[in-house]
Amino acid sequence: MTATSQKNWVGEPSELLRVGEGFRLADVDPSSTPGYDGGKKTAQEDLESGAAELDELQERLFAESRSEATNASVLLVLQAMDSAGKGGIIRHVVGSVDPQGVALAAFKKPTAEELAHDFLWRIEKRLPEPGFIGVFDRSHYEDVLIGRVRSLAGADEIERRYGAINEFEKRVSERGTRTIKVMLHISPDEQRERLMERLERPDKHWKYNPGDVDERALWPKYMDAYQLVFERTSTPWAPWHVVPANSKWYARIAVQALLLEALERIDPQWPAATFDVEAEKARLAAS
Amino acid sequence: MTATSQKNWVGEPSELLRVGEGFRLADVDPSSTPGYDGGKKTAQEDLESGAAELDELQERLFAESRSEATNASVLLVLQAMDSAGKGGIIRHVVGSVDPQGVALAAFKKPTAEELAHDFLWRIEKRLPEPGFIGVFDRSHYEDVLIGRVRSLAGADEIERRYGAINEFEKRVSERGTRTIKVMLHISPDEQRERLMERLERPDKHWKYNPGDVDERALWPKYMDAYQLVFERTSTPWAPWHVVPANSKWYARIAVQALLLEALERIDPQWPAATFDVEAEKARLAAS
Numbered sequence: 001m002t003a004t005s006q007k008n009w010v011g012e013p014s015e016l017l018r019v020g021e022g023f024r025l026a027d028v029d030p031s032s033t034p035g036y037d038g039g040k041k042t043a044q045e046d047l048e049s050g051a052a053e054l055d056e057l058q059e060r061l062f063a064e065s066r067s068e069a070t071n072a073s074v075l076l077v078l079q080a081m082d083s084a085g086k087g088g089i090i091r092h093v094v095g096s097v098d099p100q101g102v103a104l105a106a107f108k109k110p111t112a113e114e115l116a117h118d119f120l121w122r123i124e125k126r127l128p129e130p131g132f133i134g135v136f137d138r139s140h141y142e143d144v145l146i147g148r149v150r151s152l153a154g155a156d157e158i159e160r161r162y163g164a165i166n167e168f169e170k171r172v173s174e175r176g177t178r179t180i181k182v183m184l185h186i187s188p189d190e191q192r193e194r195l196m197e198r199l200e201r202p203d204k205h206w207k208y209n210p211g212d213v214d215e216r217a218l219w220p221k222y223m224d225a226y227q228l229v230f231e232r233t234s235t236p237w238a239p240w241h242v243v244p245a246n247s248k249w250y251a252r253i254a255v256q257a258l259l260l261e262a263l264e265r266i267d268p269q270w271p272a273a274t275f276d277v278e279a280e281k282a283r284l285a286a287s
Numbered sequence: 288m289t290a291t292s293q294k295n296w297v298g299e300p301s302e303l304l305r306v307g308e309g310f311r312l313a314d315v316d317p318s319s320t321p322g323y324d325g326g327k328k329t330a331q332e333d334l335e336s337g338a339a340e341l342d343e344l345q346e347r348l349f350a351e352s353r354s355e356a357t358n359a360s361v362l363l364v365l366q367a368m369d370s371a372g373k374g375g376i377i378r379h380v381v382g383s384v385d386p387q388g389v390a391l392a393a394f395k396k397p398t399a400e401e402l403a404h405d406f407l408w409r410i411e412k413r414l415p416e417p418g419f420i421g422v423f424d425r426s427h428y429e430d431v432l433i434g435r436v437r438s439l440a441g442a443d444e445i446e447r448r449y450g451a452i453n454e455f456e457k458r459v460s461e462r463g464t465r466t467i468k469v470m471l472h473i474s475p476d477e478q479r480e481r482l483m484e485r486l487e488r489p490d491k492h493w494k495y496n497p498g499d500v501d502e503r504a505l506w507p508k509y510m511d512a513y514q515l516v517f518e519r520t521s522t523p524w525a526p527w528h529v530v531p532a533n534s535k536w537y538a539r540i541a542v543q544a545l546l547l548e549a550l551e552r553i554d555p556q557w558p559a560a561t562f563d564v565e566a567e568k569a570r571l572a573a574s
Binding site for chain 1: 389495
């Protein structure tokens with residue numbers, strides 16, 4: 001990586017954070033800041049310079065996709081326990097990109113119509129078109145996370161879904177979409193603090209749901225479900241990354257760095273003109 | 288208006304720019320900056336403070352919409368000749384709002400499926416949900432603009448569409464959506480300069496389309512079509528605004544001011560908690 005926003009990284013974030021062989025979620029410290037050689041202030045500066053880089057790379061990606069030379073797009077899948085900071089990533093990292101180049105899909109509790117279809121039906125419809133950065137705020141992984149923890153589906157069906165997800169994501173990859181899957185990892189104590197803040201501030205009450213406390217009791221079950229998801233669905237074509245997220249500033253630059261790396265690997269180029277530039281200048285001048 | 292970003296306006300932008308009785312597009316100078324008592328530098332500062340205000344107002348709108356106390360949303364309809372700056376408005380004005388609160392729809396040349404339906408079919412599907420700022424980059428007005436200029440529909444059908452649009456927009460308004468229709472108005476000379484810049488910069492070639500020069504020859508016909516659109520579809524529930532756009536900085540603060548005014552009139556409030564805050568604090572602390 002050579003971009004200025006990435007000068008404070010020791011190693012490549014995609015390598016450092018990727019779920020590989022023998023990964024254990026329990027070994028990840030949610031308060032750590034792996035690979036980043038700087039603090040909150042430096043991170044803020046890097047986030048700003050990274051924002052400009054990300055914006056330009058996306059515009060190039062879009063421009064190149066118009067030329068039909070490529071189908072490339074990027075898909076960021078965000079999963080996390082409540083209050084882990086998905087919203088902050090979308091606002092502060094994704095929000096720096098021209099809205100015309102972003103396709104955001106927030107997946108809520110499935111509707112009756114969605115439940116009548118396979119779990120991937122609603123996902124397929126929201127895949128990013130060429131040139132876009134797609135962002136999934138929750139995703140098909142809900143169907144193997146809360147789906148497992150709350151027994152919304154049987155064990156056989158959950159098992160089937162891991163395989164279906166891998167095949168689906170492979171097809172997505174073959175079509176030109178680079179998928180980056182991110183779990184924002186916070187600790188239960190950090191979550192308590194963040195939920196408490198929502199209770200203490202009247203302008204945050206609307207974000208609080210009493211059900212959040214009930215979910216906290218299931219924390220170990222959720223962590224087990226994530227561990228299984230990582231073992232079964234971290235593939236070469238759609239790897240998982242666990243981003244320690246107790247420090248919001250770290251989570252933000254880490255996810256930004258993952259996006260920057262993905263775009264730099266695509267290395268989109270401004271497409272050449274498909275018309276005679278000088279002739280068009282003459283036509284335009286005469287018009 | 289009381290917000291700090293609006294202190295340099297003399298009069299309300301919505302009044303100054305609104306298409307009312309006897310409006311003549313031909314009388315609007317695309318280089319003018321009506322009502323704004325400042326220059327480019329001041330406008331840049333105002334745009335920044337306005338961005339923060341817009342972001343907070345949208346978040347309040349979203350929060351209030353979750354409480355079921357309101358269905359309110361805002362819809363910005365952008366129409367313009369090519370290169371007039373729609374993209375810049377989306378990037379620099381809309382882009383300051385949290386992406387989670389924006390629903391952007393870019394309407395291109397209709398597909399075969401869309402053409403098989405009434406022209407409002409594809410529009411209805413992209414209306415913003417409560418709490419969102421919807422943005423239409425082109426819209427159903429293409430069907431009475433290029434539709435008329437290029438005779439894509441007969442005179443009777445165009446006539447029918449004006450009425451259909453008014454009824455449609457009334458229904459949208461009654462459902463809680465505040466529609467702001469904006470035509471960005473540039474001069475043919477300004478357009479020539481902007482298109483020439485696209486030809487001169489290799490990183491802008493992808494934005495240039497030789498068909499743009501052909502459309503320039505139809506400029507007077509387009510202006511006539513816009514004039515008719517204004518006469519037939521500027522209604523109390525969905526008024527048109529003509530924003531002089533030769534100065535990009537003016538167009539941006541003007542559209543931002545229109546959005547701010549609309550949101551200030553809705554005056555969204557943080558909703559009250561629907562749970563016992565103290566009891567939840569105790570539950571959370573014990574969890």
